Amino acid sequence: MEYKYNLAKLQDQKEKIEALIAGQSQKIRRVFPQPLEDEFWSKNMERARKHAERYVWAGVLSYFVLMLTIIPTDYWILEDQYFVHDFTLCLLGIINGGLTLLIFYFFATLPKLRPYFHSASLVLMFWVLVTTSCLTMSILTPAMKLQAMAIVSIIYVLGYILTGVKPLQMLVTGVLAAIASVASLIWIEIDFGPVVFMRILVGSSILGFVISHMIFARERMIFLYSARAKISEQIHRIHNTELLHLSQQDELTKISNRRTFDEMLNVYFSQAKRDNSSLAVLFIDVDFFKNYNDFYGHQKGDDVISSIAVTIKNAIRHMDFVARYGGEEFVVLLPETDANGAYAVATNIFKAIERLMIPHEKSTVSQYVTISLGLTVYRGEQDISKEALLGIADQALYKAKILGRNQIYYQNLTADEFDKLYNL
Incomplete structure (x- = not known):
């Protein structure tokens, strides 16, 4: 009977999901079959896009509060002889970050741009890392350069969390951005410690990779539990439908009772x-x-x-x-x-x-x-x-x-x- 075939098929799917749950709890790396892996990342990317769309105003407010905190403190930190130069670069960095977030929001919300959300996330991540590195490391006040390194590290970690991109893709993007940043700084002849800065950039990229891997490992478990719950609900619905059918049907003749x-x-x-x-x-x-x-x-x-x-x-x-x-x-x-x-x-x-x-x-x-x-x-x-x-x-x-x-x-x-x- 058709319902028995559907029931057996769902039971088989549920057993496979339970095997994946057991495997995922023992391994950090991917243990999904490719179709399920693609479905997971597709849903994860869509969830990141919806979060960007839903919480944009909270992000704008947070960014505004952050700027209100940074700008006045920059006034006290910047050395007098470098004030105009460094303050201008700080403002450019702030504007650049705001415009990047705005473009990210457009790709998350506008129907014509949504299909390119994944690619745009990688490009914007690369852009903001390189431009922020170049702008902040061009600042002449030594204390501000230390702050710049911290900001770049934060951008790396936020990029992993906000975009929903696969950790490996983001790691490659981050490493390429680090190489491009160092090359750009050398090309424009900015005085900085390239070895130290490269270590910070690559280290931040690896740190973000590890953090995102931990986050996505949890998301994988949630995805599997959700898939199992959905299959269990379908099995339960089939059982209920069949019980209702049997209560309405004569067992011998298969017509109504x-x-x-x-x-x-x-x-x-x-x-x-x-x-x-x-x-x-x-x-x-x-x-x-x-x-x-x-x-x-x-x-x-x-x-x-x-x-x-x-x-x-x-x-x-x-x-x-x-x-x-x-x-x-x-x-x-x-x-x-x-x-x-x-x-x-x-x-x-x-x-x-x-x-x-x-x-x-x-x-x-x-x-x-x-x-x-x-x-x-x-x-x-x-x-x-x-x-x-x-x-x-x-x-x-x-x-x-x-x-x-x-x-x-x-x-x-x-x-x-x-x-x-x-x-x-």
Whole structure:
């Protein structure tokens, strides 16, 4: 069955996820299959983009507060002979950082730029590292150069956290930015300790790499737990759906059971009463079924019941409803169907059963399995209950049996018939 196939498939997926959880808890490196790895990084990148979009104003406020702190303190730190030169470079660094964040925000939010968010993150990271290094290391005040190294280290770490880019890609970008920064400073002949500065740049890049790896290891576990929870929910939903299906279905015939019929009768009856429309009820009984069971055995009897159920279901319209009422008895509801239409459907069922040509040696009316049908039509009468309607349809089936079985009997739903049936 399809639900069993889907269930087995989900169970297999869940076992694989659980194996990955066990493997991830023992290793820091990637243990995902490539499709899952791609899905993880795609979701991680999208999450970083949404965070940039959602928290942009908090970032702007934080950057503004930071500038209010840095600018006045620069006034006290900068040496008098270098003040104009160094303060100008500090302002350029601040403006450069603000513009970089603004461009980063545009790539995170604008629909036309979103597809390039990943590439833009790497390019902007490279740009801000090189420009910040060159601007800050060009400052002549010695104390400010120490501050510049700290700022560059912070940029490295924030780049790993904010962009959602793979740590290895960011590491390569960071190392290339370090090399480009040192080369640029040498080219513009800035006096600095290249070995010390290179160590700081590469060290910051490696530190950011390690920190981001630790963060993403946690994110991997969250991703796996989320995937497992989603699969568990799907399994639970399939179980619930199947339980509901089984509670509404007759186990032998795979059509609706008596309980579901009662629910559907309430719906159809209320609709017919409200709209003053027709509702036909058709009762079907297998002729001499006890004799068939006694002679051929219960297994053959079950096969006959199943075959008749399928035949009835195939013989009615898509708008009709069929259920196993009990034993060898079936009931069909025909909404918006008058007497002529109901008789036509009944005839269609009757002939379909005939065409099965199931041998029945113990029948006194035919050499094959036959059925008796009784039907009546409700036309929205206000003085008749659904229980009375079923009683009259059942009485029609009884009359079909009394008259010799293997036939269709229609009983009109008149006040006289209603009174006779219930001795009123």
